[in-house]
Amino acid sequence: MHSAPDESPNAESALLNQAAVGSLQVCLDTLPPEFREVIVLRELEELSYKEISDIARVPIGTVMSRLARARKRLQQCLSGASQ
Secondary structure, rough: OOOOOOOOOOOOOOHHHHHHHHHHHHHHHHOOOHHHHHHHHHHHOOOOOOHHHHHHHHHHHHHHHHHHHHHHHHHHHHHOOOO
């Protein structure tokens, strides 16, 4: 019989995950409030564009635009943080 591979994280991967979460938090904190609001509501709270639109009191098109800009800024920040 073969045993199942050990899926418990080792110390190195746990530290890498912790560093990644820290980098993400720093990058989120640097976003302008209107970008941070929509990215958190969409990606972390998993709300629909319509729900975000109602909460932020902006048109759905504005939500989509802010999300695109927020994602781009996060990507740039995270790629700069990993170098």
